[in-house]
Amino acid sequence: MEETTNSCKHIAIIMDGNGRWAKKRGMPRTFGHKKGAENVINITRAMKESGVKFLTLYAFSTENWQRSKDEVDALMGLLREYLDKEFKEIMDNNVKLLFIGERYMLSNDIIEKIEYLEKESAKNSDLTLCVALSYGSRCEMINAVKNITKDAVDGNINIDEINEKMFSSYLYTKDIPDPDILIRTSGEQRISNYLLWQIAYTELFFTNTLWPDFNKDELLDIIKKFNTRERRYGKN
Numbered sequence: 001m002e003e004t005t006n007s008c009k010h011i012a013i014i015m016d017g018n019g020r021w022a023k024k025r026g027m028p029r030t031f032g033h034k035k036g037a038e039n040v041i042n043i044t045r046a047m048k049e050s051g052v053k054f055l056t057l058y059a060f061s062t063e064n065w066q067r068s069k070d071e072v073d074a075l076m077g078l079l080r081e082y083l084d085k086e087f088k089e090i091m092d093n094n095v096k097l098l099f100i101g102e103r104y105m106l107s108n109d110i111i112e113k114i115e116y117l118e119k120e121s122a123k124n125s126d127l128t129l130c131v132a133l134s135y136g137s138r139c140e141m142i143n144a145v146k147n148i149t150k151d152a153v154d155g156n157i158n159i160d161e162i163n164e165k166m167f168s169s170y171l172y173t174k175d176i177p178d179p180d181i182l183i184r185t186s187g188e189q190r191i192s193n194y195l196l197w198q199i200a201y202t203e204l205f206f207t208n209t210l211w212p213d214f215n216k217d218e219l220l221d222i223i224k225k226f227n228t229r230e231r232r233y234g235k236n
């Protein structure tokens with residue numbers, strides 16, 4: 001793609017439609033998640049080629065804990081599998097991994113794995129892959145409010161200093177720019193508690209494609225469309 005015209009630094013994706021993809025094939029939902037996880041690898045590779053520096057994926061929401069135990073176990077099983085299997089590719093491709101969300105809700109072995117991966121990949125710099133895991137935006141903002149309040153009560157900050165920049169610095173996403181593009185697959189047109197603060201000026205793209213079928217061509221097409229949109233605010 002013509003990188004000269006690409007002003008997109010950060011793409012966030014709501015990967016929706018795994019269940020419907022599987023149902024259309026008469027397969028269990030977990031089969032759709034397996035295909036969805038495979039597609040995470042394809043799209044991450046495509047993203048690296050496109051020159052976009054940050055990719056944030058909604059892998060598991062705080063609401064997703066309410067799905068059946070079998071489905072949650074299958075998703076966590078896939079996560080374990082991919083975190084182990086893809087470690088080499090992540091390091092070989094100079095990808096930095098970040099995990100955002102309520103990690104205390106995850107099992108200890110997963111917490112250990114993600115902390116290890118974050119530490120090992122911290123100096124990588126071609127692409128930052130941010131995985132929203134056990135993530136909910138309202139919860140993230142409530143945590144920020146609590147921490148700001150604590151710092152104010154402890155005298156570390158002055159209430160008059162609280163502004164948008166400071167609030168952002170209390171979010172899980174403090175080290176990454178706000179998304180330029182948000183993509184939701186599968187035809188649903190809602191935000192589902194994803195990066196609510198961070199997408200204030202983000203360009204939204206909705207596609208009917210189910211996540212396992214979302215491919216590099218469609219991604220590049222969205223980036224191209226983004227580059228033709230006039231943006232007054234939100235340029236990182």
Ligand code: FPP
Nearest residue numbers: 015016017018019020033036037059078079
């Ligand atoms: C939505 O499909 C997808 C998710 C629950 C999250 C995305 C998960 C993956 C891409 C698999 C990899 C993630 C992990 C945690 C290893 P859906 O089940 O909502 O589909 P539906 O709306 O068609 O039912």
